[in-house]
Amino acid sequence: MMTDKTNSKESQIWGGRFSQGPAAIMEEINASIDIDRRLWREDIAGSRAHSDMLSAAGIISSADNQAIQNGLDEIAGEIERDEFTFSKALEDIHMNIEARLKEIIGEPAGRLHTARSRNDQVATDFRIWVREACEQAEASLKLLMASLAKKARDNADAVMPGFTHLQTAQPVTFGHHLLAYVEMFSRDAARFSDARARMNECPLGAAALAGTSFPIDRDATAAALGFERPCANSLDAVSARDFALEALSAATIAATHLSRLAEEMVLWTSPHFDFVRLSDSFSTGSSIMPQKRNPDAAELVRAKAGRIIASLTNLAVVMKGLPLAYSKDMQEDKAATFEGFDALALALAAMAGMIGDLTPNRAAMKAAAGRSYATATDLADWLVRALNMPFREAHHVTGAVVAVAEKSGLDLEALDLKEMQKIEPRITDDVFSVLSVDASAASRTSYGGAAPANVKRQANRWIAALSKET
Amino acid sequence: MMTDKTNSKESQIWGGRFSQGPAAIMEEINASIDIDRRLWREDIAGSRAHSDMLSAAGIISSADNQAIQNGLDEIAGEIERDEFTFSKALEDIHMNIEARLKEIIGEPAGRLHTARSRNDQVATDFRIWVREACEQAEASLKLLMASLAKKARDNADAVMPGFTHLQTAQPVTFGHHLLAYVEMFSRDAARFSDARARMNECPLGAAALAGTSFPIDRDATAAALGFERPCANSLDAVSARDFALEALSAATIAATHLSRLAEEMVLWTSPHFDFVRLSDSFSTGSSIMPQKRNPDAAELVRAKAGRIIASLTNLAVVMKGLPLAYSKDMQEDKAATFEGFDALALALAAMAGMIGDLTPNRAAMKAAAGRSYATATDLADWLVRALNMPFREAHHVTGAVVAVAEKSGLDLEALDLKEMQKIEPRITDDVFSVLSVDASAASRTSYGGAAPANVKRQANRWIAALSKET
């Protein structure tokens, strides 16, 4: 319920609490349990692996190990069942769990921390969390890609205007436009995959910073926790947070893509475009204007770029200029990273939902594609191809034709051949084969081009590839 | 307790919830009640003022107004007593309160929103919050300044090395060093004061975006809520968030100052400097190394710069490129601003606490000041003054003297006059009057200089000025 925190702003952020003196201030700034309790699963997993290894290496007895494992089981159950009392006085998730373990199993709890330190413990917990966040981000991106690819396949031939500078430039198709984002999100997914692979080294066993004189088996703990190998340098193991920076960088880049698509959703649902319609699930109405559909979800996805970029800035600033090894500054890594990934998760889910939900207005798109002489480049290309005109000259002729069409208030398609021939006598009837938006789109058959056949092929390729993976 | 949110990472950030479908996703991204419930006081104050004005202007009856005021009273009590049930389905603090008001007073609740919209309502609530945050930041800065000024007065003559490039440069005093921060924080305080004054215009009455045809009295609501005047343009009133950006800019600049002082605390408490000692209140120990005092609070203050800078980045990115008037993106303004100010409040309180708490090690400071030939510039200045040597030549001579001292392993003070005369025969015995660190510091009597007399005067001036204000 968060009530004691939020009921009164004053007591929370200023004065009140802090006037109680240093202890209150220090507890507030120092304790991280409100943030790092999210690491409880990772912390217990790390302790299990460490204890098993200590026992296998003969550093603790197997009876002690068994007691520890049982105690950790019990704690996991308590937390799952929401029966665990987190204490701010115990500062962080590690001490909360260790203290409870001591209550439950007594003396053997004191042996768990052999050849370990909070420094390598937190580095391990956090790395496991970020690793999973990367996996989940990749999976969510693929769901979004699948959503886009399906919508693209169904709209492979739905002609819409392609824009540059938000000016109508050339006809494309709605499917082609959506597939552009599939490409972007596929690179985003690959970035998370690369980040995950790179970070998959286990810090456990680095101890405080220098390694240990106990005969530990770091390969064993690394393997037990799903890591590829142990970190090769103990100072690096406890000091590095580049894994989180890389994950947040991937999130930042994905956020720029999401914000671009979100911006387009806002444009497309505006009455000035009217290209797509979102159902009530992803828009909010107005009691007074029932036809109004505010694309709230799209706007919020667009805004999340702010938070995600900021989470990267936050951690980069924290890490800037920190000497090795552990400094307390690094405790701020978790809030920044959690915030960035929470926002990303939400934005990806909302965007995938919106894409699945949207209904394109093909008629409006096609009508818009036909305005603004969007097939002028087709005319120019025809001049080059049919009359072997140099490209720059063809542009000049086309400009003159468009000017005539504009003066007459006609589309290029509707212009009389004779009018064109006044400008360039060699133009023939064949020119009309390229002047419609459908013909234009269909002609873009170069690899990667907007032709519906291309789009269908690419959409199906993606659908197949994505269904294989999931 | 936040338990359903934090117990399981997976269900929170990915998959789980969202697989329940669009409604769950949309509620999660759209509802802001977890964040904006902090605005309940401001929201109720705004509604009170609006209702009073509507009644005074004859737009609603005074009976309806009375019912509304009573209902709002009751709600305020419920929230204070933590008996209010906040509902995510009702999205935000405004709808939560309005819905409850309807439950309590029935039909008149439906009249409260006359000539008002959520757009001007939230702009007003948030502006009041930011205004108070600026006041509180200014007050906290002044407490910190007072803490620094007192410590400066008590250490006006405690000689310490002044650094450039973290190399010993010239002797200063600890008091002088602390007063440099008083200057910085005084400008920070002035920035919050300016920001507060500039933002103190009331958006209420802008309605959705265009103003209203009801004969409202915006001066009255502005005055009732402590604003200087109503905003002069309704579109600006609901669209602007520069007041929050300015407040976060002031916070960002203050954070750089705090991070600099925090860095110095980390250096000074390191055994390599040993200039100050923090009590247990602001450092954490080690069970194993009882003499070790980790300056955790200082490190965390330093790290908060990341969060505060990021909160500004966050909001600036959100606002970039948003067309007028209200866009849902702007809902993200509050989380960014709350986070920035929460971090600032904590950092200011912790720093004020540390400054009050610290004990300087005068002996260590003075010894350090005497190393590294820190009075070389005093020698050069003596050459200029006593022998009318051009400055650049005096530097050259001084360099030669220092080289001799270094070769002999002696301090400048300990060097034989004859050795100096070998380099520059006109040097006399009088030179020794400037070569001690005490003499050096005492000689910096130019306005703003490090001389203890200056420092004492400035410290007392600040103490007097600050005690007058508080």
Next chain:
Amino acid sequence: MMTDKTNSKESQIWGGRFSQGPAAIMEEINASIDIDRRLWREDIAGSRAHSDMLSAAGIISSADNQAIQNGLDEIAGEIERDEFTFSKALEDIHMNIEARLKEIIGEPAGRLHTARSRNDQVATDFRIWVREACEQAEASLKLLMASLAKKARDNADAVMPGFTHLQTAQPVTFGHHLLAYVEMFSRDAARFSDARARMNECPLGAAALAGTSFPIDRDATAAALGFERPCANSLDAVSARDFALEALSAATIAATHLSRLAEEMVLWTSPHFDFVRLSDSFSTGSSIMPQKRNPDAAELVRAKAGRIIASLTNLAVVMKGLPLAYSKDMQEDKAATFEGFDALALALAAMAGMIGDLTPNRAAMKAAAGRSYATATDLADWLVRALNMPFREAHHVTGAVVAVAEKSGLDLEALDLKEMQKIEPRITDDVFSVLSVDASAASRTSYGGAAPANVKRQANRWIAALSKET
């Protein structure tokens, strides 16, 4: 011509140069003359003031002072006439000028640096530069405001749709919309003014960091350089860069405003809105589509927000965690600040030009304002006012009326009274007085509202106020 730098990427950024060894690397990273030569006027002004003061205080002879002043005159002339040879080996503008002074006047040049250091010298130069940049930014903002206010006056009654969520919400006028930006930019101007006032303290005389033992007159140099007073603490004087951070914060906030207006220019010039037309001066065409007008200038203004926000981030990151006093890191302050202000200057000039240049398409705006039942709130307000209906109930009735209109494909204005009365029998003929977009806009007469009379009054107020200042 920059040729050796730009001809070959490889030699510039990698390998080539640096393979020449440490000296080349060190010169490249250490020398700042390519950046700080822009400070030559400020540097000479500072030296003049310092020399005059030294002479007046009897620290140097008046003959030496005269020689110095003459030499500085000559150098200024050389730089103005582009005859000065800047040398990278001399690192920075200060040493370039001092070395040349020595060439010209010999020995007295060596006395100029008495009681001064590069640390207070650069702090003074840079502060003067930033102070003037703030003045110029304020002046440019006022030119832009005047441009907007005039266009607003001329379009005080040009009805256009007011948007929320980029959905048509209520009619406003184009003049009202432009005046919203006048409000924003007026606050931006005030921020530059406040920043200028706050920074107007003179660092000169702080020397390296501790002040000096020479009997200097800091009030004299401060006054000669247009400062309000000398800085009160020598360490602060050489270490502080918050004045630049504050100036960049003001620039950042202004940049968000500029980006918002730029976004709207891009939307408005899109064929999907067609609200305004830019002449060739501020748009680029296409040889092939002569009717196409790409709003390049608007897009570039929007993009400049990136650079300006980044310049603030840059300097904040540089300053984070720097111990006092001068650290070489601070040399990076100038590039960041110059870049931010160059971008701002350009964006302000381009935006002022575009505003003056644009031609609104009143017919298109008005037609758009009439779509989407934008006067629905007027109907609701009429129900409240005329029938004393509670606001929330009026909303409900209005929703029903709009739904009927939508089903019939009619505007609200065109709906038959009887259709409305089926929903709410008390509706009378008078309702039509509020249903046109003109009537709606005209009715927003509350202070700050969109009514043309309001807009005209506010526009004229701004025009008068701005013409008085300039």
Next chain:
Amino acid sequence: MMTDKTNSKESQIWGGRFSQGPAAIMEEINASIDIDRRLWREDIAGSRAHSDMLSAAGIISSADNQAIQNGLDEIAGEIERDEFTFSKALEDIHMNIEARLKEIIGEPAGRLHTARSRNDQVATDFRIWVREACEQAEASLKLLMASLAKKARDNADAVMPGFTHLQTAQPVTFGHHLLAYVEMFSRDAARFSDARARMNECPLGAAALAGTSFPIDRDATAAALGFERPCANSLDAVSARDFALEALSAATIAATHLSRLAEEMVLWTSPHFDFVRLSDSFSTGSSIMPQKRNPDAAELVRAKAGRIIASLTNLAVVMKGLPLAYSKDMQEDKAATFEGFDALALALAAMAGMIGDLTPNRAAMKAAAGRSYATATDLADWLVRALNMPFREAHHVTGAVVAVAEKSGLDLEALDLKEMQKIEPRITDDVFSVLSVDASAASRTSYGGAAPANVKRQANRWIAALSKET
């Protein structure tokens, strides 16, 4: 010489030029030739490949192709020899080269742009540049790593204090510390390698945005330019800038690592640490204090983190919310990216130089390692190992021993066995085998630990691996 730009600030950033009217403003904001001239090699390479392909595909004649190739040869020569006149009126590098080509070869120049657009042209040029920047960054990182690994090998047994919170924690070795950075920089290098691989798809042939109807061979141009394959979606090809964002993210993360090492260089060269000495090549002296060595290069490397982080922020903000396809905002991509990589290149070169240059002060390091009871954990571990004490209890006993040592003013090594036995009678003489800093460091034999044997092995592994690659 840049003189007209830099001689006078006023004329550059404000007023002067712009008062000449719209044309001057528009040229200033629109032209990018000052920035993108760096792309001349890439632009010519792209045109060559395109022309060859057009000819091979029969779209232009081979005579035309030959003329184009010859013309481009000539232009390349002109630029190399610095004889090419860049024109701002021609806006960008593409038009500058095309216009010159027309001058040289006449009509065939007009055919080069067939089936191409500035949109895919600039995307290709820029991608080639970023690709090479990634390669160079990776190569520079490996040089730095080699420098570090060699220094590490030579100092594998040089004991130094390992720090947490800048407090002495446990003995490590200087070699171990340096190898931590080798690990970090190796991940940085891998990030550049991954980014390079991911971006290695060719945009050429996407034309304006939709592909083309000409029978182009995109595989051919992709192969000719060293790309793995053509981009699969034409809209994505011209709209995506995530390749630059990813490269800048890798730079940002590397910059945090560089700033950390730079911070340590500043600390280590401070007289308070005196751990390393930099030669004059990488430090600047003081004419007055010849022994002073300011670590300017290290400070500047630390500061470059600001610029590099900001370059990422810059581009991310620019891209946020941009609809597809090309918007002019994207022209800002190059300045941001060039700045980020220029700063990175310089920082890497300077850091590699400093590492090679530095001389460690082994005596000072070792002495520092021995202070502060840095072997307390060794004592605790001995208690666990030798006496089978639970870890937490061993900590308690150790704390008591340290307290006794501190009270007696003795190091742990120097403490009498009997004193220890008073606290824990089972302690034997064997304990002294772990209490020296050498013994402590030597005992950290766990994988990745600080033991000199480990360090030597890892250093040699890196040296071998790196020498193989280069």
